Amino acid sequence: MSTFPETRWFKCEHCGEQFPVTTWVTLNSRLTPELYQDLLHGRLFNVTCPSCGVQQNRPYTMLLHDMTNKVLIHLDYFELGVFSVNPVTLLDMSHEVGMPGYRFRIVSEPEELIEKAMIFKAGLDDRVIQIIKDITSQHYSDEFDSIPKTYLHIDPDDSSNMRILFRGSVEKECVFTNEMYELGVSIFSPYFDDTYEDSLEVDREWSVRFQRGRGSCFSEDAGANKRKVAHLFLPKYIN
Numbered sequence: 001m002s003t004f005p006e007t008r009w010f011k012c013e014h015c016g017e018q019f020p021v022t023t024w025v026t027l028n029s030r031l032t033p034e035l036y037q038d039l040l041h042g043r044l045f046n047v048t049c050p051s052c053g054v055q056q057n058r059p060y061t062m063l064l065h066d067m068t069n070k071v072l073i074h075l076d077y078f079e080l081g082v083f084s085v086n087p088v089t090l091l092d093m094s095h096e097v098g099m100p101g102y103r104f105r106i107v108s109e110p111e112e113l114i115e116k117a118m119i120f121k122a123g124l125d126d127r128v129i130q131i132i133k134d135i136t137s138q139h140y141s142d143e144f145d146s147i148p149k150t151y152l153h154i155d156p157d158d159s160s161n162m163r164i165l166f167r168g169s170v171e172k173e174c175v176f177t178n179e180m181y182e183l184g185v186s187i188f189s190p191y192f193d194d195t196y197e198d199s200l201e202v203d204r205e206w207s208v209r210f211q212r213g214r215g216s217c218f219s220e221d222a223g224a225n226k227r228k229v230a231h232l233f234l235p236k237y238i239n
């Protein structure tokens with residue numbers, strides 16, 4: 001899949017002016033590396049109103065085709081009044097026409113698209129990271145009133161610089177290291193199910209299912225074991 005543009009009209013959130021913007025239905029990382037870099041640096045969805053000059057972030061539904069790392073990530077972004085191609089249909093088509101060795105993912109927020117794009121670019125397994133994020137955020141939920149949203153931020157210019165961001169009633173960050181990742185790989189990956197259906201949406205729900213089902217590293221005495229595993233990944237807050 002090549003990079004495929006589509007002109008769409010946006011209404012300025014500031015002054016109400018309507019203006020055309022070139023958006024990307026699909027974005028191929030190798031064929032349009034500059035757009036891929038814009039995505040990784042969080043500026044792909046920035047638009048500037050030609051009337052009042054106010055810049056705003058306006059995400060939309062799109063498909064990232066990372067040819068180098070063989071991954072398709074669909075951002076299924078909800079916009080009022082906008083109906084898009086069913087992402088599952090689109091991914092199913094890709095799956096059925098046979099893209100051997102490919103991984104398929106669906107996300108619903110632009111931050112998750114960037115997170116996953118960086119994870120795959122860095123050669124990491126997003127399932128291991130999802131579990132580590134969830135067991136640490138569950139373990140420390142009392143510091144946030146409720147379980148916070150978590151994102152792994154990888155610096156697009158220096159992939160050894162990794163932090164887990166916790167966003168709840170307060171925001172915190174901790175350093176994420178290769179040692180933590182490798183430990184996660186050794187504990188969790190023997191229990192992964194590599195089928196297409198199981199790994200389409202690797203998110204908190206997926207992780208909860210894993211911890212209750214296949215991930216028998218958690219199951220014997222679930223409470224005690226989960227605490228034990230969580231302690232291996234104690235976050236070192238940096239703010």
Ligand SMILES: [Zn+2]
Pocket residue numbers: 012013014015016017049050051052053054
């Ligand atoms: Zn405006």
